[in-house]
Each structure stands twice: as structure tokens, then as C-alpha cells.
Amino acid sequence: MTxxxxxxxxxxxxxxGLILSALALPFPLTTFLKFxxxxxxxxxxxxxxxxxxxxxxxxxxxxxxxxxxxVIDSGLPCNRQTPHSHNxxxxxxxxxxxxxxxxxxxVLQYDTVKFLTDLAVNGKKTDKGFxxxxxxxxxxxxxxxxxxxxxxxxxxxxxxxxxxxGISVLHCPYCHGYEVKNQKTGIFANGxxxxxxxxxxxNWTKDLTIFTNGKSELTAEQTDEIKRHxxxxxxxxxxxxxxxxxxxxxxxxxxxxTFELKAIYSRPPFEQHxxxxxxxxxxxxxxxxxKIDALQKTTVDNIFACGDNTNPLRSVxxxxxxxxxxGVAINNAMTEEEFxxx
Numbered sequence: 508m509t510x511x512x513x514x515x516x517x518x519x520x521x522x523x524g525l526i527l528s529a530l531a532l533p534f535p536l537t538t539f540l541k542f543x544x545x546x547x548x549x550x551x552x553x554x555x556x557x558x559x560x561x562x563x564x565x566x567x568x569x570x571x572x573x574x575x576x577x578v579i580d581s582g583l584p585c586n587r588q589t590p591h592s593h594n595x596x597x598x599x600x601x602x603x604x605x606x607x608x609x610x611x612x613x614v615l616q617y618d619t620v621k622f623l624t625d626l627a628v629n630g631k632k633t634d635k636g637f638x639x640x641x642x643x644x645x646x647x648x649x650x651x652x653x654x655x656x657x658x659x660x661x662x663x664x665x666x667x668x669x670x671x672x673g674i675s676v677l678h679c680p681y682c683h684g685y686e687v688k689n690q691k692t693g694i695f696a697n698g699x700x701x702x703x704x705x706x707x708x709x710n711w712t713k714d715l716t717i718f719t720n721g722k723s724e725l726t727a728e729q730t731d732e733i734k735r736h737x738x739x740x741x742x743x744x745x746x747x748x749x750x751x752x753x754x755x756x757x758x759x760x761x762x763x764x765t766f767e768l769k770a771i772y773s774r775p776p777f778e779q780h781x782x783x784x785x786x787x788x789x790x791x792x793x794x795x796x797x798k799i800d801a802l803q804k805t806t807v808d809n810i811f812a813c814g815d816n817t818n819p820l821r822s823v824x825x826x827x828x829x830x831x832x833x834g835v836a837i838n839n840a841m842t843e844e845e846f847x848x849x
Contacts, residue, residue, distance in 0.1 A: 554577050573619055578620065579647075594823075594824065603823070625641040628642050629786070659779070662775060691769050696772075696773065702729040718741050744760060749765070
């Protein structure tokens, strides 16, 4: 018979504490894999520029396919001011940053995926694929690239606009319309854009006013249709938004008159957040989006793109879906290439 070794009360408490500590960790310690410039290889199967929803989704597909992946992200997502994310099943009402952090932790469970907090500033083609250089002076190479870099919104020249952006100045009724339904709402737009938004937003509220910030560019037919639905058109020049912590209270016009309201829809102009795809020869659409096919391929071989930089929908669930498609498409392409190698 084997003799049972007695354990002291102190040792029992110590071991029990270690077990409980291990159980309390949300992921194994080995899963928090950040790029280490001193020890890690700088050659990858795929480099993903942009580590938000689309980029992390692509990284997950590739990590599960055992691909060596580097995700480079500057840490400044376009929705960083938005308090809550909606219309994303299982995550409805969650804070965007919480969703992104949870996604990052799950992706980094796959030990072939590395994450680098840095800004990609340049890229070039090589005989073996591509090289990406970063703001900190590091250089990485990969066979294929994914750009999930999003768009940069150009804020209107109205005091308070940027402070309210994503909080009470909204771009998408599907993302935020339910939370401001039936409230006194404005539309900052002109011409066809105002007409389109008026028809769309009317589904969420009938208390609606269009602010053209100057002379209206709506056609006579559009104007008649808008007014037929009791939607007002205000052509005064806007100087500022009065707000409290990004929650709009009223519009202030150049003539010092004001207009109280609770929410505003606006779709300001945008530009690509990252210029590297263009530098590498990727075509843009007339809207200024990266041109892709159904599998997220750009017009340059071995370069893919996904998320807001490719589609005007600009929603979290779309970005996640597009990233997953890109990851699968890249792995499928690599498996075909490798199968044909002698």
C-alpha cells in the first residue's frame, strides 16, 4: 500500500489559492501574445493592418488555419467615442471597446497570431511578397496583406460637432436609431443626401427637421415630397452645437437663433485612414472605398481588404463578417498555392 503524504494546513491553503487563481484567469497565460521585436521572427504568412473588428475577425480565421499572422494596430478605432454598439447579435448594447478587447483576447489564444501596437506607415512589393514598415522603425514581410484600416471621417467645421460625433451626432439609424426613436431629431445634409436621409430616418421619428447649413440644394420635387410629410427645412448657417459631454441640446445659428433637439444624423465626407493600399496600386471606387471582389480581394494580387474601408454600410457586424471572409479566402488561396508546389 502506498503511504499517503500528509500536507500541512499552510501548504493546503497555498495550493488551493494557486488552483483558484488559475481558474480565475479568463485565458491561459500563453495566449496573451504580443509581438516581441527582440525574439520574434519578422516574416509572416499574412500581415493584417488594422486590429479592430474586421482585422481581428480575419486574424481568427487565419489563426485557426495555423497561419503565422501579424496584426498591426494603432489603437485609434473610428468609433472610440461611441458609448454603445447596437444591431450586433449577442453584443447588442455593449461598449465598442469591450467588444474589441474581448475579440483581441480570443484571437490571441491562437499562438501563431501576434499583435503589435504601432502604426503602419509604408508598404512595398518584394520578390517574395510585401514589406510593411511602421512608425517605430520596424520592418516586416509577408506573403499576403490584409487592410482593415477603416475610414477617417472629416468633421464639419461646426463647433461641438466633433465632440458630439458618435454620441448624439449619428451616422446610422440601424446602429443608433432605436435609442433616439420618436425624439426631436435633425438631419445635417443637403441635396439628395438630405432627401435620402429624410425618407430613411422618418421610420424612427416623425419629429424631423433638415438643416442644410446654407441654401438648399434639394430639387423642387424633393422639397415638395419632404414638406408633404411635415418635415421642415432650415437653410440657416450653423455656427455651433450646444452640448453636454457630447449630448446635443441645441443648434446655434449665425444669426444667434437656436433650435432645440435631441439627436442629429450626419454623414460627413471621409477619406481612407491608410494610404498604403493606394501606394501599392489598389484601385478605389468612385466613393473612395477600396475596390474588392466577393472574396475581399483588391485589384492587386495577394492584397485583401475588409471592413469600413471597403463598404459604406459601416457597421460592426458587417466588419466582422467581411473579416471572416477575407481570412478564409486567404487561407484557401494559400492551400491551393502550397498544394501545387513541387
